[in-house]
Amino acid sequence: MADRREAVIDLLGALAYGELTAFERMATDSRMAPTVTDKAELARMAAAEFAHYEALVRHLKERVGVDPEVAMAPFVEVIDRFHDVTQPNDWLEGLIKAYVGDSLAADFYREVAALLDDETSAIVVEVLSDTGHAEFVVERVRAAIALDPPLAGRLALWARRLVGEALSQAQHVAAQRDALVDLLAGSTGPMGLAEVMGMFNRLTDRHSERIAALGLSG
């Protein structure tokens, strides 16, 4: 049970620091917006991420009884590195990063929530239910590609790179956080290797659907 608690703290700590940095990076990327309205749309997404961060920190302190800074610490380097190697070069790359990153994280945490105790599961689902500020991204990216079709190829590559970097950083985490890996796929955990593979297939499928909805080739 100690290991299980450790794994829950890891999950919430990683999610919290992920939300805080998503906030910071989206806000930074909003500077590249072509209009004030666009800037405000991405800023709104960022502000929602910060609200999630606050909810998670409150939960870690009050319900789990752990210092949020301690819970986040193991993930600071790996999440910062993800952002550093995926700095968008322009507004559209920033939009796609916000959309793909947000959605992929939400899908992953929804899958994992099913494995958790009710209280942890409830906070994770609650925090993730307030996304959906990202729909404007689909419209903006499709409009840009309609004006300049060759864009689709470059942006598709960019989306692929984002997922590749996310997986690569996730492997670093897996190599270091035994309790977390045990929770997901350990001998006492609820998922065997087949279930973990199944989960990754579902995440990848949903990612591909989103990429198609954006009008990217793939």
Add this chain to the structure above:
Amino acid sequence: MADRREAVIDLLGALAYGELTAFERMATDSRMAPTVTDKAELARMAAAEFAHYEALVRHLKERVGVDPEVAMAPFVEVIDRFHDVTQPNDWLEGLIKAYVGDSLAADFYREVAALLDDETSAIVVEVLSDTGHAEFVVERVRAAIALDPPLAGRLALWARRLVGEALSQAQHVAAQRDALVDLLAGSTGPMGLAEVMGMFNRLTDRHSERIAALGLSG
């Protein structure tokens, strides 16, 4: 009365774009934070600015009946320029910019609110009442100076530069926005030159008090 309406739109448009860019720049500057807790403190200030922006945009649309993007447009260049020439070089400069900028803008708008119709005055006061997230700045800056006293001189210069740049950009605005200047100091306005001078003296005095509270040599 047309001029008065124009001046009110200018004031709200400038405040809205100021809040949106304050959000974006504070969030960006939070990357320099030495700890996750510090990063979250500045992020919290930024998120409050975004909530102000949303309230102002709603007011412009629903009560004033003007496209917020149109209201903000005349101030985009001048406010962006202010931020571009005052990019903080480190975490402490970022904190001081957030604190000094936020407070100076709040003081200015509180002075001006007294000259406005009740409804406009109410939204301005409401938006500004939710500041005060900045108090942690005083503690952090004082602690840093206690550890390294020569810092005080450099940071005092920085604070002076911030005010100088803000005044310089304000002069650009004044040169271009006749209705606004008329509202504040025109022949039909409520303030004569003496009153305007008095207002600037009060703003400067309060700024000096804040600089002293930060432990800067002033």
